[in-house]
Amino acid sequence: MSTIKITVTRYNPETSSEPFTQSYTIPYKEDMVVLDALNYIKNHVDGTLTHRWSCRMGVCGSCGMMVNGDAKLTCATFLRDYYPGEVQVDPLAHFPVIRDLVIDMSDFMDKLLEIKPWIIRSEEKPLEEGEYLQSPDELNLYKQFSMCINCMICYSACPVYGHDQSFLGPAAIALAHRYNMDSRDEGQDQRAEIIGSHEGIWECTFVGECTRVCPEHVDPAAAIQRSKVQLTKEYFLSWMWPWGN
Amino acid sequence: MAVRVKTTDPIWWGLFSAGGTLAAFLLPVHVIVTGVGIAFGWVSPQVLAYQRITALLENPLLQIYLFLLISLPLFHWAHRFRFVLMDLGLRSLKTPVAVLCYGVAMVGTLLAALLLFF
Amino acid sequence: MNPQKSPPEDLLYRPHMSFWWWLQKRNYFLFMVRELSAVFVGLFALISLVGVYRLSQGEDTYQLYLNALQTPSAQVLFVVILLFSLYHTLTWIHLTPMIMVVRIGSKTVPPILVLIASYLAWIVISLILFYLLLVN
Known part of the structure; x- marks a missing residue:
């Protein structure tokens, strides 16, 4: 089974005042979007990962994050555009971070x-x-x-x-x-x-x-x-x- | 008409766009004529000769033209340069940068006016 | 209206922008080049202003100014000014259709036509200006 490495910037004010990165290697499928990868991590690998999402179809505007440095709706950004390279996910730039990928809007x-x-x-x-x-x-x-x-x-x-x-x-x-x-x-x-x-x-x-x-x-x-x-x-x-x- | 904008920003932005438009449409030709044209052999040295330029500047319309050609691009520079410095993170110097940039453009404008019209 | 509630400030992480942000993306870099073109546009205005000043001091001083314009270093500077000035013209013309919505009656003129018209205007104005500066 093919896999892809996802690196996520995390932040937890209760343990550290600075963000840090954490990498996860997860199963890769061609039809997965970045949001699917984050949900997979949350559901199967690390339940402490925090991110915001709702409709997963490009309508609600909740899942905006930085993907490899570009601001994207993660529900509309396919992993296959980066595979076999790695994917780096950061919280939306310029906003204060509340926790992991969740920004203060x-x-x-x-x-x-x-x-x-x-x-x-x-x-x-x-x-x-x-x-x-x-x-x-x-x-x-x-x-x-x-x-x-x-x-x-x-x-x-x-x-x-x-x-x-x-x-x-x-x-x-x-x-x-x-x-x-x-x-x-x-x-x-x-x-x-x-x-x-x-x-x-x-x-x-x-x-x-x-x-x-x-x-x-x-x-x-x-x-x-x-x-x-x-x-x-x-x-x-x-x-x-x-x-x- | 009710004044809905209460800052001076439209003045600076207006001068910036006027200068930008003027520079976009006229400056390349002027840079060639006064700048590289003579060395490249495209322009005769006679074009910038003292007698010719002084004779041309007898015409008040050409005085105004040259005045605008100097003044408006200076304001164009002032506005863009001011905001480039802001975009490079000099937010703490907001007011001094603005005063300095527009100040230079105003002094240049004043000098051009004195030299050309008086 | 009630302002939105933020978490306490000490729990937030506030990111800071790097001074080098404009090197991180091609578009940002081209933006910076476009903005810095103004430095050369302003420099040319300044050189012209010096010319007007030298002119007011009489023929001999003006001739020194003309000689200075022909030195190799001045010529190199003029080539740089010309390149930035052309870049300014191209970017200015390309942004025009985005800003100017030209309407005829209740219909909007397609932006591409505004762009073509701007280019044509630039070419025609340049040719006329060349003619006036060189021939008269």
Whole structure:
């Protein structure tokens, strides 16, 4: 039977203040993904291994980890792409580690709420007037930005966030852009205060890695730069026509 | 129009992109003309001669053009260099780095304006 | 809104970024090259500024400046500046379609057309600029 060596970064604050690595050699099958390997270890080799997962089909966004240095959804990353080489699994980069492969996502959760990712109306229309209609063209303006599954892989690919956790970051801004571009939404002013602040879009240096690593093909880098263009235009226009339009 | 952005970031980012766009479209030609062109024999030394350049700079439009060609790329440099230093981990020097970078660009702009317009 | 609860700080392990992070991936390295191209763009602006200053001091001083531009070390520097300046142009043009969404009516122009148009604009502008600088 063929086997594969999986090396996992582990961390247990009760025994040591520093992470350490541990290697496991487990049976290998061609259809196994990295998450299968971690579950095999947990179930058959070492029950103390701690990792986060749920749907194992690329929808829930829980199982993001670093696989051989790249941020991946482990449920969608096949071992055969590395076999017969070894696989190294680390917790998502740039986040504080709680235990083994489990990171603390509370910073991201706070940021997600901050940008108000829901449709904001200055005045809700009465129910009997029906739903808010939208044309396919209007839908296409924001559709790709709505595919985000909050897996935080873009954050772990972002060196700006790695240096400074006060940066609002790719997914939160992409989601803000998604609602800003929605024809039914009227919350741009409220979101502009957050994304237009110094820790919002302006810290981004357009590395572009967030877009490349996104498993759902969202383009956060574009969302951020487009927001910069829009808010900069507005800023200079408000100088030229301070009395408003 | 309501001002929704309360930081000065749009100013710096605006100057950065203006300078980047200007540099992207115009700089390679200028580097060839003032730089390597003469040595490679593509450009006649007469192109940069004193009489020709002083005559051209009588034209106020060309004065403004040369001013922008100096000033905007300086701001482009200032902004990118500032953030390169941040990306290299100099977060603790955030403010001094910003002041120094934009300061250099502003001094350069001021000198260009004094030399070209006065 | 309630802030999310984190475990106590002393139980968390906070990773630190290496200074050399930009050598760990090709994309990061190319990003760093792109950002450092600005140093050479700025350097060229500075050289031009010195030229304007020398020009204001009269013909003889300006001639010294022109002579300095032709020394081998200056020429090597100009080749480096030219390479970085071209890299800046290519990266700037390639990022344009990502940032600029061109819309005609309610339809979005495909990004590839924006890219081609940007390239064409660069070539046409360069040719015109060459003509104006060399002929007039």
